[in-house]
Amino acid sequence: MAEKILEVQNLKKTFLSGKKSFTAVEDVSFFLNAGEVLGIVGESGSGKSTVAKMITHLTDITDGKIFFLGKDITHAKGKALRETYRELQMVFQTPAGSFDPRCTIGDGMGESLRNMGISKKETRNRVEKLLLTCGLTPEYADRYPHQVSGGECQRAAIARALALEPKVLICDEATSALDVTVQKQIMELLMKLKKEKQLSFLFICHDLALVQMFCDRVIVMHDGHVEEEGTPEEIIENPKTEYTKRLIESVL
Secondary structure, eight states: OOOEEEEEEEEEEEEEETTEEEEEEEEEEEEEETTOEEEEEOOTTSSHHHHHHHHTTSSOOSEEEEEETTEEOTTOOHHHHHHHHHHEEEEOSOTGGGSOTTSOHHHHHHHHHHHTTOOHHHHHHHHHHHHHHTTOOGGGGGSOGGGSOHHHHHHHHHHHHHTTOOSEEEEESTTTTSOHHHHHHHHHHHHHHHHHHOOEEEEEOSOHHHHHHHOSEEEEEETTEEEEEEOHHHHHHSOOSHHHHHHHHHHO
């Protein structure tokens, strides 16, 4: 039986603004098995990114539970949270925005390693190896985010996410800001990493062609809840709900 590496149960997120409240995510449950790619699809505003931000503690959880590697990390703080981040990393939609513009790419990539007490020399060695793994030459370590293209910056962001050898990568629309040719190259890189490093992925995306190519299972989100789930083929060829049918028709 496959090992569940990540599980979320009945996640809920309500945002308060003055006297008004808005529930962005309601009763969302799913799991991710070791070595699996789980796609999360849905229109903008369906709650996909909010779920990712709750899992990574970038936004507070209103209700529900998150289990990672068998541990309840719902309210993890301090050391427990730092240990979780070593195993769970996120790649964002806008690569340049995830790097400090005042620091070189190599500095940004090496920050987590330096924080672990790894020497400057060893950090540089690891940064250069990671760049090569992700299809960039070692010289990119000395460039600033504004000196590289969007695709190169996203490769560097993926390399940085790999620095602590995580078990799970959460890709939040990681290819949507890139043009089609670069998107294809980034997808090839992710597929290579999945195979070589036995990574598990939470792949948040609105492009069903990419989801079909990369994911083992898919959940469809709509208005903050899970509309349906299945393999990419089941969802695309035999959608169960009207919303999923409309979503597929709008992109195919």
